[in-house]
Amino acid sequence: MNGRIVHIASNTFREAVRDRVLYNLIAFALLMSGAAILIGQISINIERLVVINLGLTAVSLFGIVIAIFIGIGLVSKEIEKRTLYTVLSRPVRRWEFIVGKFFGLACTLVVNTVFMAIGVFGALLYVSHHFQTADGWVLVALYFIILQFLIITSLALLFSSFSSPLLAAVFAFSLFVIGTFAEDLRGFAALTQGFTRWLATGAAYIVPNFSALNVISSVAHQQPVAGQLIFYNTCYALIYTAMALCGAVLIFEHRNLK
Amino acid sequence: MKASRRVTVIAGVLVAGCMLASVALVHHLDQVRTGASLEEVLYIPSPKALKRMSLGYDGLLADVYWTRAVQYFGTKHRVGAKRYDLLAPLLEITTYLDPQLVVAYEYGSNFLAPAPPNGAGMPRRAIDLQEYGIRNNPNEWRLYYELGFIYYMDLKDYAGATEAFARGTRVPNAHPFLRLLAGQMAEHAGDLQTARMMWTATYQTSTETAIRANAAAHLRALQVDEDVTRLEALVASYREQTGHFPASFSELEAAGILRGTPVDPLGHPYKLMPNGRVEVRSPDDFPFIQKGAPPGYVPPEAPKVLPTD
Amino acid sequence: MAAIEILGLEKTYNVGFWRKKPKCALRPLHLAVEEGEIFGFLGPNGAGKTTTLKLLMGLVYPTGGSARILGMEINDPRMKAQIGFLPEQPYFYDYLTARELLEYYGQLSGVAAKERSRKVEAVLARVGLPDVGGVQLRKFSKGMLQRVGIAQAILHDPRLVFFDEPMSGLDPMGRREVRDLMEQLKLEGKTVFFSTHILSDAEALCDRVAIIHLGELRGVGRVADLTASVHGKVELVWEGTAVPAALRALGGECHVTGDTVRAVLPEASQDAAIDALRREHLRLVSVIPVRTSLEDYFVQKLQPAGAVAGARS
Structure with missing residues (x-):
């Protein structure tokens, strides 16, 4: 990676941190500790289940919201405030700017997730007093959640490269919801006939496949995650992210920055 | 002066390449986790909890579960599965989320009740499903027909079937063949002709492709x-x-x-x-024939249900 | 070698959502700016100055024509390392301090790490912000942001700087300082290209100016040459209250004040007017050429299009 991308990424990270993005961790900490105490009081035998389900779902939702709301502003805010002009009048290529912005937000989300993961494990320790080997799978679920963030961030960047921030947020969020049901969408497509089938199948394969990245409930039930699934999910998320980023670069490269 | 041609070409090629690769990977993923999204049914404590979690979008979620049920049965049926453990919970969740989804009850009587490999072999649960449907849609004659159908075909309980058909005749706008069937039961229970009549009725009144294909196969066998x-x-x-x-x-x-x-x-x-x-x-x-097969004929694992004409 | 060479650069935007109508922002523009000069790019608001600068910075793509900066293509990173750009009404990352911002821009421009902090401090002092390097930019006033904008444009010691409305948002003191700074840059051998709609700034600073209106170039040249081509006027003052009929015929405006008469006439009719006064034996008090300014030229150039309002700031 070249130096300029690193500088843009670290500046994006720094701005996000100073813009109090990490304050969400306070809300998360309150939620986790409150839940841990409450669950410890009332549930019998399903404390771990509830803590893992609740914790991972919260990690996922907090991150998705941050990814979308910061992601859509990454480019449009710089155009609006004309800071982009001072960046692009330097020896910085447009694609370097997009890629740098992406890595900056991705780093922010990873750091955020690491802190939240500590919270989840803390709550887990509180309710069950010791860790089990199966808790290792929670790490895999967290890893999959981070992969989801990468995809969502790249999509938010893609949409914000050609539409208004509000529309971009709507697009990105809709794709997140649709992607969560991607497997069912392929099921729907298989039930249709003729041209519709062809179209629906195409759409069902192109939307991000978040369903395979969501192993929260099976991990909560201490089910192992297949190594093959980890491998394919990793490849898929990286390739999908690269695709959305390249799309963003393609659009941004041709755009007149009025 | 123009947008860089190099960036355009490289990014364009990458977008196309990544798109192809991602589609291929989704295909792989689907194979790695066949039915994984269905297994979560096992983790759902009750349809009630699910309905609460759907935040009011239960109609949409019912459609999702309906599709899952059809996919689940269709995929397993094609390979001749002997067990369909998730079919009942899937249909129960679907109808709990949307009690007016009549086709789901219809599906239950045709595929939940019959013995494997042609169904899940749970006639009692199928009957419960119909009764639940009747409670929620008392004016839907189709559900009485399905109920009688299960009694007749899978339980050979002709009295039960007669009662179900009779209940159906009292519904306003009931299909006339319900009366016919109710009359038929007393004298001709167990006849080939009665079975033929019922399968014809199913074939003619159902809109669901799989149900029609199944009825057609039965008619051909008869x-x-x-x-x-x-x-x-x-x-x-x-x-x-x-x-x-x-x-x-x-x-x-x-x-x-x-x-x-x-x-x-x-x-x-x-x-x-x-x-x-x-x-x-x-x-x-002809997956359902009683006669006309060579001696010692072993039917294939997966019954071959031909599409309807 | 010309620092900036613009060959027929033009830009047409398609405006409107449904039926797109072409809107011409810049008609084919030919312009050359020599190295080492201060070049003023003048025009009323909306004349196409910012569009031209954006075209030169590679922020928008031209519909036709081309341009070379320092002999290199636009978008050539080697060229971009040697230029500085101040956008109109700049605004920066709120949560960075001035020092952090300049460090960041230094990194992007490829300023070597060991020189960076020295350069940042030097440039902060140069734009008159030596004590606020550690303050976050969201606490800066508009004028201070303008200074930070200038700082980032000259931070990496560029050969050529582009300023879009550098004086806007500054108080009279600030304007004076920026003027001095531009003159210093010229003394250092740098080329300065700046756009403005404030004529006095251009008149005082520029070696040459170009005048643009409604996307069209209306004139280029030295300030003195441009103003020379404007037909000058003379002011005649004589004693008494009488105005000779011959003088009225020359088309002068005459004002009688107390016991003198003042008339402003075209320069060409100066001799005829003096002759007329002599014939009447009126005593001439003074003959003064009225100074022709860039503003007159400006007004004259824009007159045909009938848009004078924007020219007076």
């Missing part, structure tokens, strides 16, 4: 059973007259017993065996 019985009787009477088995159907034709070469419902001529047996050309095409 036809084969009837043809084979009749032809074998003709062969037997010929033998009584001549003292030997006919070598072919043309011999029967020449003797004036038969007109033309008999064909099965798919249009293929029946085979006349040297020992006087009558067989269909390809028994795999």
